[in-house]
Amino acid sequence: MPGAILPEVRLERRGYALHATVAPGEYSFALARAIFAAIVEELHAEPAWGIALDARALRGHLNFADRFFLAVHVARLHLHTPLAMIVPRELLDPGRFGIAVALSRGVDVREFTEEMAAYEWLATRTPVRPDGPT
Numbered sequence: 001m002p003g004a005i006l007p008e009v010r011l012e013r014r015g016y017a018l019h020a021t022v023a024p025g026e027y028s029f030a031l032a033r034a035i036f037a038a039i040v041e042e043l044h045a046e047p048a049w050g051i052a053l054d055a056r057a058l059r060g061h062l063n064f065a066d067r068f069f070l071a072v073h074v075a076r077l078h079l080h081t082p083l084a085m086i087v088p089r090e091l092l093d094p095g096r097f098g099i100a101v102a103l104s105r106g107v108d109v110r111e112f113t114e115e116m117a118a119y120e121w122l123a124t125r126t127p128v129r130p131d132g133p134t
Contacts, residue, residue: 009035011042016049017122018042018081027060027091032070040077050122051079054086054115062091067098075105082125083109084118 008031010021020039025031039051062070074083092111093099102109108125112118 009038011038017052017119018048019052020054022055022058024057027058027062029066029069033073036074036077043081048081050082050084050125052084052086052118052122055091056086056088058088058091064097067093068101071098071101072105074102075107079107082122083107084122085109085111086115086118087111087113089113
């Protein structure tokens, strides 16, 4: 059921995708875990072809360790759904380290600064599920 699962994130269906909009605030690993928990709960209730995580309202700094632990955490969730993260420029992964960690662990993820580009990328993805492509 789409809606506000927790005050920090609003979930809604946009065609084939689950769109998660993060409320303005400061990045923390605890916040990221809560957001991904809400996304996983929603996907268990109703699967989606893709996830657009709009975190443009977040501020803060992710260091090397933050990016590693977030990537590992997301990989352990076994989403099997393409993930487009829409972030402000200051939160982009400059060396793509976190993205590389997630990709090497099976997460189909990319970062974007524009929503349209994120949805264009999601439209090209076929989700990979344990039982094969759907």
